Amino acid sequence: MKIIVVGNGGREHTLAWKFLQSPQVERVFCVPGNGGTAVMERCQNLPLKVEDFEAIARFAKENDVSLVAVGPELPLSLGIADYLLSQNIPVFGPTKAGAEIEASKAWAKALMAEAEIPTAKSAVFTDAGEAIAYIKAEGAPIVIKADGLAAGKGVTVAQTVEEAVAAVEDIFQGNFAQVVIEECLIGxxxxxxxxxxxxxxxxxxxxxxxxxxxxxxxxxxxxxxxxxxxxxxxxxxxxxxxxxxxxxxxxxxxxxxxxxxxxxxxxxxxxxxxxxxxxxxxxxxxxxxxxxxxxxxxxxxxxxxxxxxxxxxxxxMPPIEWKSGACVCVVMASGGYPGEYEKGKLITGIESAQTTGAIVFHAGTKLSAPAENSPHPLTDGGRVLGVTAIGENIEGAIATAYAAVDRIQFEGAYSRRDIAQKAIKRKE
Missing domain, CATH: 3.30.470.20 (ATP-grasp fold, B domain)
Incomplete structure (x- = not known):
């Protein structure tokens, strides 16, 4: 079986890695992939854009691909599943209509209201003045959401009215036509x-x-x-x-x-x-x-x-089977992320990190040269690596993940040091 994975992040490296663990999977193609998928055995990066549906479909047909697994939300919101289905290519991912559940927060809110799904009280605005008046009436804390795809960063949990107003102004000055304002849920x-x-x-x-x-x-x-x-x-x-x-x-x-x-x-x-x-x-x-x-x-x-x-x-299908234990992923990010950051920094220590038993998934990386010329991985995004470890328990997984993080270096590298601590507190 041959599979195409669409995307270039840590999620897509993980999908490709998981597929290749199966004896049923002969080869995985990543569109466009990253520095990690470039050097995996039986995995090949394709120099195609995620929105080039025609080229992806052509490659799938010419290479007898059994499945296309779509990672990111952008190609789904643009209709990649619709196009591939029109070409009789099996695709895992919703159609453009279904992807609205993420592409539009206002659409999702309306769906939740119709389905009577428990969610925060909210209001949708297309006018900044009306949105600001609503904020002043409701008070803070309050949640401001850009209505559209913002790569996970379009949400402000405003602790003051002034912060909420600034967030609304930023949204309307950007490429967004609507804002969703929600009550701030506690928990x-x-x-x-x-x-x-x-x-x-x-x-x-x-x-x-x-x-x-x-x-x-x-x-x-x-x-x-x-x-x-x-x-x-x-x-x-x-x-x-x-x-x-x-x-x-x-x-x-x-x-x-x-x-x-x-x-x-x-x-x-x-x-x-x-x-x-x-x-x-x-x-x-x-x-x-x-x-x-x-x-x-x-x-x-x-x-x-x-x-x-x-x-x-x-x-x-029979019930899904799981390994026992716990798994922890610690993201190593570029200095300055989620604001401005530099790319092209040399990454060292990945092989040493993997001797701890951790798995290093590449996210924002590229190679310094073609794979056959012993290239070096370089930073190429805000979130660079996902250092991941399985343990018999959460404490063991945390210890292995951070032991691996400490062996990896690149200029400006940053990671949180408290990943999964809430799980330990809950156990205590």
């Missing part, structure tokens, strides 16, 4: 990702992302500075409740709207101190870095699950 966040064929839902292990740049959840939001799974916050009973109250109504309402949703439905949830789940956001794809923490624990072949989704036979 702890958890990510529940589920596979679906549009009829059946299969939740994966719950994970917890760390979105803020600084230790103790301080500083601005990022695309994610680390994750771990399973998250003890989401007990089996709570996961069952999320499936019943959030995931199933979402898929049923999409069906009712005539949208056949195949792929991942990702619910970002706030769990209140009393244990009540409310949806903060939906995403239409695997999370990054949650994927790096979830997939290393997956025992069931990933390609079997994805193909079952594309053929609407997920209900026939």
């Amino acid at each position: 702890e966040e958890v990510s529940v990702l589920a596979l679906t064929d549009g009829l059946t839902i299969r939740p994966l292990l719950p994970a917890q992302d760390h979105k803020r740049i600084g230790d103790g959840d301080t500083g601005p939001n990022t695309g994610g500075m680390g994750a771990y799974a399973p998250a003890p916050l989401c007990t089996p009973a709570l996961l069952e409740r999320v499936e019943k109250e959030v995931l199933q109504p979402t898929i049923a309402t999409l069906q009712k709207r005539g949208i056949p949703y195949i792929g991942v439905v990702y619910a970002g949830l706030m769990i209140s101190p009393s244990g009540e789940p409310k949806v903060l956001e939906f995403n239409c794809r695997f999370g990054d870095p949650e994927t790096q923490a979830i997939l290393p624990l997956l025992e069931t072949p990933l390609e079997d699950l994805m193909l079952a989704c594309t053929q609407q036979r997920l209900a026939e």
Whole structure:
């Protein structure tokens, strides 16, 4: 079996790595891939753009590709699944209509209202003046969201009215026509990702992302500075409740709207101190870095699950099997991220880091020369590496991940030092 993975981040490196663990998978092609996928055995980067649907389809047909797995939200929101399906190419990822669940926060809010899914009180504005008047009436803290794709960074949790007003002004000065303003929910966040064929839902292990740049959840939001799974916050009973109250109504309402949703439905949830789940956001794809923490624990072949989704036979699949233990991913970022940062910094120590038992997933990297000329990895993005480790318990996974982080160097390298500490506190 040959598979195309669309995307170039840590999530896509993880998907390719997971596929290649299976004896059923002969080769993986990454569009365009990164410095990590470039040097993996039986993996090949293709110099194509993620939005060049025609070229991707042509390559898939010419090379007898069995499945296209789409990583990022951008090509999904542009209709890659629609195009590939029109060419009879199996694709794991929702159509453009389904991807609206992430591409438009206002659309997602309307869907939640229709499906009676628990979420924060909100209002949508196309006029900055009206939005600011609403903020002044509601007061702070309050949450300001750009209505569109913002690579995980379009959300401001404003502690003051002045901060909220500034966020609204920034959004309307940017490329956004709408803003969603929400009440600020109190509690702890958890990510529940589920596979679906549009009829059946299969939740994966719950994970917890760390979105803020600084230790103790301080500083601005990022695309994610680390994750771990399973998250003890989401007990089996709570996961069952999320499936019943959030995931199933979402898929049923999409069906009712005539949208056949195949792929991942990702619910970002706030769990209140009393244990009540409310949806903060939906995403239409695997999370990054949650994927790096979830997939290393997956025992069931990933390609079997994805193909079952594309053929609407997920209900026939046996229960998903998981390794015991825990998995932790620590993101190493470029200095200055999520603001301005420099690229092209030499990365050393990856091989040494992997001798600890950790797996180093590349995110924002490229090679200094073609793979056959013994190239060196260079930084090429804000989030550079996802240093990932499995342990018998969360403490062991944390220790291995950070032992590996400490062996990797590049100029300006930064990582949070408190990834998964909430899991330890919960155990205590």
